[in-house]
Amino acid sequence: MPRAGLTPALVAEEAARLSDEEGFDSLSLAAVAKRLGVATPSLYKHVDGLTGLRGEVALLGTNGIGEAVQRAAVGRSGTDALHAAADAYRRYAHTHPGRYVALQQLPRWVGPAPELSTDPVEALAAVLRGFGIAEEQMVHAIRALRSALHGFVDLETRGGFGLPEDVDESYALLVEGFARTLEHWPGSGRRR
Amino acid sequence: MPRAGLTPALVAEEAARLSDEEGFDSLSLAAVAKRLGVATPSLYKHVDGLTGLRGEVALLGTNGIGEAVQRAAVGRSGTDALHAAADAYRRYAHTHPGRYVALQQLPRWVGPAPELSTDPVEALAAVLRGFGIAEEQMVHAIRALRSALHGFVDLETRGGFGLPEDVDESYALLVEGFARTLEHWPGSGRRR
DNA sequence: CCCAAAAGCTAATGCCATTAGCAAACTGCG
DNA sequence: CGCAGTTTGCTAATGGCATTAGCTTTTGGG
Numbered sequence: 001m002p003r004a005g006l007t008p009a010l011v012a013e014e015a016a017r018l019s020d021e022e023g024f025d026s027l028s029l030a031a032v033a034k035r036l037g038v039a040t041p042s043l044y045k046h047v048d049g050l051t052g053l054r055g056e057v058a059l060l061g062t063n064g065i066g067e068a069v070q071r072a073a074v075g076r077s078g079t080d081a082l083h084a085a086a087d088a089y090r091r092y093a094h095t096h097p098g099r100y101v102a103l104q105q106l107p108r109w110v111g112p113a114p115e116l117s118t119d120p121v122e123a124l125a126a127v128l129r130g131f132g133i134a135e136e137q138m139v140h141a142i143r144a145l146r147s148a149l150h151g152f153v154d155l156e157t158r159g160g161f162g163l164p165e166d167v168d169e170s171y172a173l174l175v176e177g178f179a180r181t182l183e184h185w186p187g188s189g190r191r192r
Numbered sequence: 193m194p195r196a197g198l199t200p201a202l203v204a205e206e207a208a209r210l211s212d213e214e215g216f217d218s219l220s221l222a223a224v225a226k227r228l229g230v231a232t233p234s235l236y237k238h239v240d241g242l243t244g245l246r247g248e249v250a251l252l253g254t255n256g257i258g259e260a261v262q263r264a265a266v267g268r269s270g271t272d273a274l275h276a277a278a279d280a281y282r283r284y285a286h287t288h289p290g291r292y293v294a295l296q297q298l299p300r301w302v303g304p305a306p307e308l309s310t311d312p313v314e315a316l317a318a319v320l321r322g323f324g325i326a327e328e329q330m331v332h333a334i335r336a337l338r339s340a341l342h343g344f345v346d347l348e349t350r351g352g353f354g355l356p357e358d359v360d361e362s363y364a365l366l367v368e369g370f371a372r373t374l375e376h377w378p379g380s381g382r383r384r
Numbered sequence: 385c386c387c388a389a390a391a392g393c394t395a396a397t398g399c400c401a402t403t404a405g406c407a408a409a410c411t412g413c414g
Numbered sequence: 415c416g417c418a419g420t421t422t423g424c425t426a427a428t429g430g431c432a433t434t435a436g437c438t439t440t441t442g443g444g
Contacts, residue, residue, distance in 0.1 A: 002393080003390095004392075029431080040431080041434080042391070044432095045391055140362045143344070143353060147340055149343070150346065152339035154346060157296060170332045172330075173332045173336065177373035177377065178372075180376060181369035181372060184369075193411080195408090196422080221400080221401065222399080236402080237421075237422055238424070242401065245424070313421085
């Protein structure tokens with residue numbers, strides 16, 4: 001019997017693919033094992049049970065969306081950067097729906113403070129820095145931005161918006177409105 | 193053997209209580225049956241399997257938050273109504289976390305267009321009407337409001353906000369900022 | 385070439401959802 | 415009051431999944 005040649009990374013990536021294709025709550029050790037042509041218990045040599053597997057997917061998602069947002073924002077600033085980052089955020093959630101659901105639960109499956117190559121919160125924060133918001137207001141502003149983006153994407157992917165039309169426009173307006181809010185944020189200066 | 197005297201409503205309410213106490217994904221037919229002092233298969237006489245049970249919880253949550261928001265907004269208008277509605281929304285999510293998670297998935301477990309006593313989306317929409325937003329912009333404005341509120345509450349309850357302090361203030365600022373956004377919404381008039 | 389560590393496997397356990405079929409309890413009607 | 419039909423709840427059985435234990439085989443370094 002030849003070996004399958006699995007590694008923790010290979011297993012995690014297959015799990016992430018499965019999550020994106022079938023939905024994060026279809027993720028099971030059994031399903032991943034089947035896709036890898038391996039018996040279920042074999043996976044325990046590479047990941048720490050179902051919880052560990054979910055955590056790996058969450059980690060892939062967190063790093064993935066962080067990089068996407070960062071890449072989109074680089075070389076831009078102000079409203080321009082905000083729109084680019086927001087679009088990248090939403091696009092990532094669309095192309096990797098399973099990872100996106102998983103990453104929301106990161107703290108639940110992985111301990112606090114896991115090693116992230118690119119923290120998406122940090123990437124969004126960088127975008128806001130260009131708006132000249134008072135330092136003690138940054139926490140609030142970042143939370144507001146994350147809330148708006150995540151809320152929209154989450155409602156959208158769950159089919160929470162009854163009418164299918166104009167969703168792109170709704171998002172653009174949301175980001176637009178948020179940009180204006182930022183410019184008038186309490187204690188903030190103005191730029192562009 | 194005396195009968196337990198269950199009804200669909202009793203089962204649904206116990207399921208909702210369990211969801212709020214233990215988390216929505218701890219909801220299982222077995223757990224509900226145990227709390228009701230009944231064997232698991234007995235529940236099938238009252239609800240349509242696990243999916244049906246989840247749907248009932250989602251329905252309770254949807255009606256519950258809808259009523260809470262509506263009750264909060266009645267007799268108020270403009271920014272005042274918005275703050276009251278937003279606070280009621282968040283308070284409901286805090287006091288009924290299981291139901292809140294469940295209601296996000298309503299379309300998934302119940303068919304489209306279930307009979308709601310009070311549609312929370314409608315309740316929020318009523319609040320926005322006071323802002324004099326152009327009719328064709330209402331869809332976008334409602335989506336933006338729902339996104340902001342849901343996003344914040346969702347991130348918060350998942351422990352997405354690392355720093356525990358100032359969360360109330362963050363929310364107040366979010367709503368505040370949104371109110372200003374509404375007043376400048378494309379094509380909107382102004383009121384208060 | 386050999387041997388220890390690693391990778392996979394089968395077997396077994398336990399929890400859960402779901403279905404089938406049975407028995408007791410309630411209902412309304414004569 | 416009695417009885418038939420319906421309803422409710424039960425036990426038994428099946429199948430899927432996660433997890434653990436213990437075995438076998440491969441593999442790579444000395």
